[in-house]
Amino acid sequence: MLWIPFTLFAAFMQAWRNALQKQLSQHLGATSVTLARFILAGPLAGGYLWLLYRWQPDQPLPHFSVLFAAYIVGAAVCQIVATALMVRLFQLRNYAVGVGLAKSEAIWAAILGVGFFGSLLSPLGWLGVAIGGVAIGLLSGLRRLSGGISPTTLLLGVGSGLSFALTSLWVREASLLLELTFPFSAAWVLLLVISLQTLLLVGWLAWRDRSSLSGLVKHPTLTAAVSITSCLGSIGWFSAMSLESVALVKTLGQIEVLFTLLISAYYFKVKLTRQDHWGLALIVIAAICVMWA
Known part of the structure; x- marks a missing residue:
């Protein structure tokens, strides 16, 4: 059950990273803001891996394969694309809507994971994914704005969510290929992906x-x-996804939107609505479903 605290930690860090990226996007373009996510994360990821080997020096070094390299390249490129699209969303719509559209990631992860990556989801797991999708729609204000969302905004959101889902699925596959004990496989994948990015x-x-x-x-x-905050969040995500299926991790990770709304309320001074409270209740139900699943 270690994937649960790792996921909650990752969601909290990612909510703050998104808020900080929103601020930076007011001064710089999407590519620059995307680079800000990775520019110091490489040395931090390297330091984290070094500490792990200091903690357990008897752990072996990994053996890399061509398939592993393909997963690393695919994950690195998709995460860059996903982040750039989400930053562009911040510039088109408000903060919560941008995050909400990008969080279609959990639904894409469930569909692609079962269809192409051999993942298995129980009926309770699918229920959690579905409830989480409805909750994200409520929390991000998509229902209120359904008549005013442009095709460009919708495509950017779906593209971002799909790219994030592919990143997560390929990260999990790369971690499983290394056949190292937890958390060394996740730490190696993190270092290589961030360095390449x-x-x-x-x-x-x-x-x-x-x-x-x-x-x-x-x-x-x-x-x-x-x-x-990006590197700390990635440590949490990569560790959780090396332990549990991406669909369940990302559905529980939608608790990030709770943190996002709190940041919006207290940091950006945005008032919460009754619809927000319903959405938060559904997020809790979705989280309970995936943890039981």
């Missing part, structure tokens, strides 16, 4: 938009905060 984004911006790199230097505190 940093190299890809820095190379892209150095080639196409060097001014974006200097923009991050102008906001060092906010950039560092985004990167640190």
Whole structure:
């Protein structure tokens, strides 16, 4: 049951990372804000792996395969795409709507996991996923805005959720391939994915938009905060997904929207509505379903 506290920790960190990314997106473009997520996370992930081997020095080093490398590349690229799309959502709609559209990830993870990755979900697990999807719709205000959501906004949200789901599924497959004890497999995957993402984004911006790199230097505190909360959240997500199916982890992880609403209320001064309270109740029911499943 260790996947449960890891998931809750990850959701809490991700809610803060999203809030900080929203602030940074007011000053920088989507690619720069995406890079801020990874730029300091690599050294932190490396330090985390080093501490694990100091804790258990008898643990073996992993053996990498071509299939493992393919999963790492796929996960790294999909997470970059997903983050860039979500940052673009922040710039088009309000904070909660952007997060809500991107959280279609849990539904995509369930469908793709069962259809293509050999995952198994009990009826109770499917019920939790379905209830969680309804809850996200209520909490993000999608029902209120259904008549005013543009096709562009909808496509960005679905694309972000699908990309996040593929990232999570490939991260789990990569962790299982290493056949290391917990949490070493998750830590290796985390380090490799984040390092590749940093190299890809820095190379892209150095080639196409060097001014974006200097923009991050102008906001060092906010950039560092985004990167640190992102790395801590990723440690939680990667660890949880190495222990349990992605659909269940991501459904429980929708508790992030509770944290998001609290941040919106107390940090961005957004008032909570009756619909928000119904959505929170459904999130709790969904969480109970997936934990029992």
